[in-house]
Amino acid sequence: MSYDLIVIGTGPGGYVCAIRAAQLGLKVAVIEKRATFGGTCLNIGCIPSKSLLHATELFEEAAHSFAGMGIGVDAPKLDLKAMMAFKDKGVEGNTKGVEFLIKKNKIDPYRGTGTITAPGKVVVTADDGTKQALETKAIVIATGSDVAKLPGIDIDETRVVSSTGALTLEKVPGKLLVVGAGVIGLELGSVWRRLGAEVTVVEFLDRILPGMDLDVAKSFQRILQKQGFAFKLSSKVTGVDTSGATLKVSVEPAAGGATETLEADVVLVAIGRVPFTEGLGLEALGVEKDKRGRVVTDVHYRTNVPGVFAIGDAIAGPMLAHKAEDEGIAIAELLAGQAGHVNYGVIPSVVYTSPEVAQVGQTEEELKAEGIAYKVGKFPFLANGRAKANNQTEGFVKVLADATTDKVLGVHIVGVEAGEMIHEAAVLMEFGGSSEDLARTCHAHPTRSEAVKEAAMAVEKRAIHM
Secondary structure (H helix, E strand, O other), X not given: OEEEEEEEXXXXXXXXXXXXXXXXXXXXXXXXXXXXXXXXXXXXXXXXXXXXXHHHHHHHHHHHOOHHHOOOOOOOOOOHHHXXXXXXXHHHHHHHHHHHHHHHOOOEEEEOEEEEEEOOEEEXXXXXXXXXXXXXXXXXXXOOEEEOXXXXXXXXXXXXXXXXXXXXXXXXXXXXXXXOOOHHHHHHHHHHHHOXXXXXXEOOOOOOOOOOOHHHHHHHHHHHHHHOOEEEOOEEEEEEEOOOOOEEEEEEEOOOOOOEEEEEOEEEEOOOEEEOOOOOOHHHHOOOEOOOXXXXXXXXXXXXXXXXXXXXXXXXXXXXXXXXXXHHHHHHHHHOOOOOOOOOXXXXXXXXXXXXXXXXXXXXXXXXXXXXXXXXXXXXXXXOHHHHHOOOOOOEEEEEEEOOOOEEEEEEEEEOOHHHHHHHHXXXXXXXXXXXXXXXXXXXXXXXXXXXXXXXXXXXXXXXXX
């Protein structure tokens, strides 16, 4: 069979790329090695973790918050099997939805591993070993990423787990040790802490949430500690002894020093992700990669091999599903002769804990490093009417604006539904808006979003409610 485009991988980047290309009239095929579409995100990542975060948040609310609102209920009982079924139902709904969209857009699906044998040629190897040769004008690599391994520590997905195993534990661990204080570790740590686990997070750096605004990270760490998280920063895990009934974890200072032994029932390794390009045949083809194993591309997602393109976690940039989606749309439009483009300065990121953390644009640390003069407007949810009425006052909104032009350069939110509120900032920044534009936009009362407006007003020190 011959195509205009073959996309290898059907995660958020791949399936969105395929659909957009089909919409633009290209003849498209996708290759997927899993039994279901959607990649890591839909099957074992973003989607199932959000189901568990939602369910456990309600579990904790029923246990600790209902009484204060005059709702008398017995202590909630955990049925972990039913909670996992709830999670699985959400996954199934999403993966079947992608399957429907691929069929609706007349995209040909091939099951198996795709190997690029030459420019314009792909061989699909099915699970049973049978091979099928395909031809195409363009190939998009959208194979995503895999769990980063910790040297000397074997992940068995039972007691020493990655994010995949942490989504399918059969019982609540008494003690959970999380290696890595990034988004994944804090989200999954939150899930099991709410269900009763004692959670300790070990992080190599001297802070949590690397890459996020430091002011935000420090404030959020205090919130998590109030919830019961314990942190060991500037520390590294050097080994896990699995011989006994309880895991014995060796931890030492990042700079070197005396080793300390911590006990845990489960260890979650969440030190990040690495590009997954195994089996694609890139080495034989001569496709260039960087030192971190990412496929090297130009601004139009072209590799050094004609007709071979790459997007998403397989290339440089934040490993975020929505970044991959936007790149998928951009390359599809470019292949169809249009002007596809991604604004990498306006890609929001969210930590789906409780409260949530969200940011878009630059941090204070980045602005200082670039020597950009800026103003700060900050507004706490403690002074927001809706937040006070709901007794959800933790966190704040921070707006960073250019000191000369007032152009908004970054917005950071810690608070309930921060992930929903961040998008008005993204739209504003996409249009090059100023803090004045945001401050003079009428916001409905009473809403948490009023805190965004007040933070914008605070840039010029004119917030009303503080």
